[in-house]
Amino acid sequence: MEMNAQNIEEIVRQVLAGMNGSAPAAPSYAAPAGGVPKTAHVAMLTSLGHYDVKEFPIPELGDDDILVKVEGTGICGTDQHEFKKDPFGLIPVALGHEGTGTVVALGKNVTKDSAGKPLKVGDKLVTCMIFADDPDITMFDLNKQNVGAADVYGLLPDDDIHLNGWFSDYIFIKGSRGSTYFNVSDMDLKSRIIIEPAAVLIHAVERAKTTGILRFNSRVVVQGCGPIGLLCVAILRTMGIENITTVDGNEQRLEFSKKLGATRTVNFMNYKGIDNLANAVKDSFNGHLADFAFQCTGSPVAHSNVYHFIRNGGGLCELGFFINNGEATINPHFDLCAKEINLVGSWVYTLRDYVTTFDFLKRAKAIGLPVTDLITDAFPLDKINEAHEFALAQKGLKVAITNVPLDGSTNNH
Numbered sequence: 310m311e312m313n314a315q316n317i318e319e320i321v322r323q324v325l326a327g328m329n330g331s332a333p334a335a336p337s338y339a340a341p342a343g344g345v346p347k348t349a350h351v352a353m354l355t356s357l358g359h360y361d362v363k364e365f366p367i368p369e370l371g372d373d374d375i376l377v378k379v380e381g382t383g384i385c386g387t388d389q390h391e392f393k394k395d396p397f398g399l400i401p402v403a404l405g406h407e408g409t410g411t412v413v414a415l416g417k418n419v420t421k422d423s424a425g426k427p428l429k430v431g432d433k434l435v436t437c438m439i440f441a442d443d444p445d446i447t448m449f450d451l452n453k454q455n456v457g458a459a460d461v462y463g464l465l466p467d468d469d470i471h472l473n474g475w476f477s478d479y480i481f482i483k484g485s486r487g488s489t490y491f492n493v494s495d496m497d498l499k500s501r502i503i504i505e506p507a508a509v510l511i512h513a514v515e516r517a518k519t520t521g522i523l524r525f526n527s528r529v530v531v532q533g534c535g536p537i538g539l540l541c542v543a544i545l546r547t548m549g550i551e552n553i554t555t556v557d558g559n560e561q562r563l564e565f566s567k568k569l570g571a572t573r574t575v576n577f578m579n580y581k582g583i584d585n586l587a588n589a590v591k592d593s594f595n596g597h598l599a600d601f602a603f604q605c606t607g608s609p610v611a612h613s614n615v616y617h618f619i620r621n622g623g624g625l626c627e628l629g630f631f632i633n634n635g636e637a638t639i640n641p642h643f644d645l646c647a648k649e650i651n652l653v654g655s656w657v658y659t660l661r662d663y664v665t666t667f668d669f670l671k672r673a674k675a676i677g678l679p680v681t682d683l684i685t686d687a688f689p690l691d692k693i694n695e696a697h698e699f700a701l702a703q704k705g706l707k708v709a710i711t712n713v714p715l716d717g718s719t720n721n722h
């Protein structure tokens with residue numbers, strides 16, 4: 310038998326059996342040579358603007374459970390909303406849902422991931438917020454009573470072990486409660502950290518396609534160049550769409566959008582009044598308004614503005630309001646009816662979108678889009694409060710919490 314991390318325990322059992330004439334009982338799960346650690350460190354958001362890194366015991370693995378050693382996790386806008394305002398009233402809670410790491414122990418029933426791909430100790434894993442019971446459900450329901458909170462990793466509080474957020478060194482996945490997880494061993498660490506936010510845009514583009522307007526040669530506006538808008542640009546580019554104008558007030562972000570596929574940029578800070586701004590967008594398309602727009606900011610004003618960038622009969626995907634940021638003013642006659650705008654909203658993703666996202670990231674890499682450069686900064690777990698303040702001040706693009714340093718293109722703090 311070849312000796313490796315997965316079978317070493319079996320070899321020891323056989324040696325002991327040879328010495329004693331009887332083998333000790335096999336553990337009910339595959340585990341690393343050194344055994345499963347006794348405790349894990351978890352950053353719990355315990356009050357507004359403050360995480361405490363706490364130590365909790367790692368329970369015995371059940372037959373459907375998975376223990377993952379965390380490598381890195383992106384800070385999402387939702388984590389930042391929670392950190393600053395707790396809009397969903399979740400405190401105390403273990404956050405971090407854009408995470409990935411290495412499987413270190415597996416319950417004996419777990420042989421495959423949620424897409425049927427074989428899973429073993431040593432594989433790289435991500436979780437998904439969507440439950441296994443219906444692949445087309447687009448989102449967990451925050452008010453769904455019958456869902457154990459531990460099924461949604463890094464967003465909802467749990468009432469038992471607290472090892473359910475990726476801002477940690479180990480995460481404990483309870484497979485029996487319908488959680489979904491994927492073996493992504495064929496992807497590098499930074500790509501794996503980007504899977505979850507990219508899935509949001511894969512879904513938004515799927516929603517956009519239902520209008521029938523988004524085509525190969527469409528003129529497309531992407532408003533907002535945070536990680537969400539930038540990933541939107543990259544996905545459009547991998548689809549072959551080349552006529553993309555980005556709108557933002559941050560020149561650095563606009564510049565980065567060009568690296569991901571934007572053809573032209575409009576800095577809204579340079580234009581007074583919506584008519585001048587709309588004309589700038591029109592100029593960027595050589596005198597045409599956009600066929601389609603993606604609204605990727607959480608700003609109600611930006612929602613009001615975006616209709617002015619779109620041609621009659623064009624389309625709009627609004628995805629910028631994961632949380633309630635207030636009302637936006639539009640003129641239903643001029644903005645919607647008279648222009649016959651095809652409007653779709655988009656929220657999170659389906660399980661199918663998650664799998665499509667893996668292909669997007671590989672294609673982006675193949676055509677040289679520097680998608681992983683979106684992760685500009687990495688902080689260790691014990692600097693998580695600093696990392697959130699840094700991200701809130703828009704000092705970087707995607708900020709990550711990591712237990713291992715990222716490559717040289719990232720500022721490791």
Ligand SMILES: NC(=O)c1ccc[n+]([C@@H]2O[C@H](COP(=O)([O-])OP(=O)(O)OC[C@H]3O[C@@H](n4cnc5c(N)ncnc54)[C@H](O)[C@@H]3O)[C@@H](O)[C@H]2O)c1
Nearest residue numbers: 386533534535536537557606607608611628629631656657
């Ligand atoms: N639909 C979903 O499921 C989903 C999922 C995740 C995030 N979101 C939402 O997407 C939004 C963007 O996320 P992010 O992480 O990229 O945020 P971010 O704050 O990093 O980026 C927003 C960008 O919008 C720009 N902006 C602000 N006002 C603007 C205006 N009037 N015109 C043009 N640009 C303007 C900002 O300069 C910034 O670069 C957030 O509001 C978030 O809630 C939605």
